[in-house]
Amino acid sequence: MSEDSWAVAVDVQEATNPSTQVSLKVTNVSKSHIKHGLTNLLIVQKTENGDSKREAEKVDLAEQSLLNKLIRRSLVRNRNQVEVLQRDPTSPLYSVKTFEELRLKPELLKGVYNLGFNRPSRIQENALPMMLAQPPQNLIAQSQSGTGKTAAFSLAMLSHVNPDNKWTQCLCIAPTYELALQIGQVIEQMGALCPDVKLAYGIRGNRLERGVKLQEQIVIGTPGTVLDWCTKYKLIDPKKITMFVLDEADVMIATQGHRDQSIRIHRQLTKDCQMLLFSATFEDSVWRFAEQVVPDPNIIRLKREEETLDTIKQFYVLCREKEDKFTALCNLYGSLTIAQAMIFCHTRKMAAWLTANLTKEGHQVALLSGEMTVEQRAAVIDRFRNGKEKVLVTTNVCSRGIDVEQVSLVVNFDLPVDMDGNADNETYLHRIGRTGRFGRRGFAVNMVDSKHSMDVINQIEMHFNRRITKLDTSNLEEMENLIS
Numbered sequence: 001m002s003e004d005s006w007a008v009a010v011d012v013q014e015a016t017n018p019s020t021q022v023s024l025k026v027t028n029v030s031k032s033h034i035k036h037g038l039t040n041l042l043i044v045q046k047t048e049n050g051d052s053k054r055e056a057e058k059v060d061l062a063e064q065s066l067l068n069k070l071i072r073r074s075l076v077r078n079r080n081q082v083e084v085l086q087r088d089p090t091s092p093l094y095s096v097k098t099f100e101e102l103r104l105k106p107e108l109l110k111g112v113y114n115l116g117f118n119r120p121s122r123i124q125e126n127a128l129p130m131m132l133a134q135p136p137q138n139l140i141a142q143s144q145s146g147t148g149k150t151a152a153f154s155l156a157m158l159s160h161v162n163p164d165n166k167w168t169q170c171l172c173i174a175p176t177y178e179l180a181l182q183i184g185q186v187i188e189q190m191g192a193l194c195p196d197v198k199l200a201y202g203i204r205g206n207r208l209e210r211g212v213k214l215q216e217q218i219v220i221g222t223p224g225t226v227l228d229w230c231t232k233y234k235l236i237d238p239k240k241i242t243m244f245v246l247d248e249a250d251v252m253i254a255t256q257g258h259r260d261q262s263i264r265i266h267r268q269l270t271k272d273c274q275m276l277l278f279s280a281t282f283e284d285s286v287w288r289f290a291e292q293v294v295p296d297p298n299i300i301r302l303k304r305e306e307e308t309l310d311t312i313k314q315f316y317v318l319c320r321e322k323e324d325k326f327t328a329l330c331n332l333y334g335s336l337t338i339a340q341a342m343i344f345c346h347t348r349k350m351a352a353w354l355t356a357n358l359t360k361e362g363h364q365v366a367l368l369s370g371e372m373t374v375e376q377r378a379a380v381i382d383r384f385r386n387g388k389e390k391v392l393v394t395t396n397v398c399s400r401g402i403d404v405e406q407v408s409l410v411v412n413f414d415l416p417v418d419m420d421g422n423a424d425n426e427t428y429l430h431r432i433g434r435t436g437r438f439g440r441r442g443f444a445v446n447m448v449d450s451k452h453s454m455d456v457i458n459q460i461e462m463h464f465n466r467r468i469t470k471l472d473t474s475n476l477e478e479m480e481n482l483i484s
Helices: 031-044 052-071 106-114 122-131 149-160 177-190 223-230 249-254 258-267 284-293 322-335 348-360 374-385 425-432 451-464 476-483
Strands: 009-011 081-085 139-142 170-173 199-202 218-221 243-246 274-279 298-302 312-318 340-345 365-368 391-395 407-412 442-448
Touching (some): 052 177, 052 249, 052 374, 106 149, 106 177, 122 139, 122 149, 122 298, 149 170, 149 177, 149 243, 149 274, 170 223, 170 258, 177 199, 177 218, 218 223, 223 258, 249 258, 249 274, 249 284, 258 284, 274 284, 322 348, 322 407, 322 442, 322 476, 340 348, 348 365, 365 374, 442 451
Parallel strands (some): 139 274, 139 298, 170 218, 170 243, 199 218, 243 274, 312 442, 340 391, 340 407, 365 391, 407 442
Antiparallel strands (some): 009 081, 081 298
């Protein structure tokens, strides 16, 4: 990106609701394969080469991405600003406020509305004109789950293909089987009124005859299988691919082998092929990867929002053991008017113990922990968001991506620490940031059960330059004065 490139910032406030009820019209993979894939494979979680042990170590990012896709019932409200860096700084910056402005084919416009979009989300406002531009433009975009990016690049692929050409023209790769199916579902529904546009799934278990070129114009798959289809089995002619979409780049490069496979696929494409890369995060490793596969890109990224603690009151409570922590928690819950609460534990064992004891006390409690399948976790989060349970007990592994506006209390039953036992400030900020959302007032209470725990509290105070107030939960009058 040249120094002449310029940026524009637009405020993001999402509102519309893309439906998650998707009917499948499946090509080149059986319907039962799709139907059972999301349940069976969420439990197995094996890599394409069958190495389940290695996947267990690397699966967190992919699982989190899939969980976010499953729980998003509406576009997320994102307070970040979007920064647009154009390849050609002299070109006018185009954005759209309606899908009609994109001059889509009538059947695609109906498909967009059938998905539940009433107007473009902010990421779509800026990304779609670039993706649909002639001549084609390359794009690197930072976009989290729930911002409408899958629908955006699905629409771009459906608009791009020529139905009269019976060969693969658009290729999209994602890091896991399940994420590929999620993308395919969106394309199937959006393209339901385009019967001449066909979709194939390049995923494990979908075996096709060698040497017979695919006639499907769009292929969605995982890197290993797609690479085999392009090289070993010659099912796809890479030179005829005119749009290449690489989704979940941050997950991709964290997964064994996927980064190299993606680069090998990219090397077989022509220089004129349009490249679209999407990632939820833009760390250095993602940038280095993006630079290898996307020449002369336009860039859309989220401006980092300064996390604010202004609306969150922070406290600590001195305890001796877990039973003391539990008593303090019950006292706290009895004296606060709490809409909903999230409680963080360090281990699954502690989370299970706490859940059982809170349930005995008559509280409506949901438990979220790592041994649950992604579908089970999504169901728990839905119940909590809908108010079926008032308390959510969770471990770190499941905490990210949960935005519930009515959470007014966060409790660190166990303080967040890194591998060396020092304060994990990033995790602390993420945890307590579950409350005080959207300008509402929230409370964060930390349970301190040792000198080491007190040292961690002191580290957190120094890092954020914020005092954390001592709270005596057995003194009702003091509590009322402090938290009022």
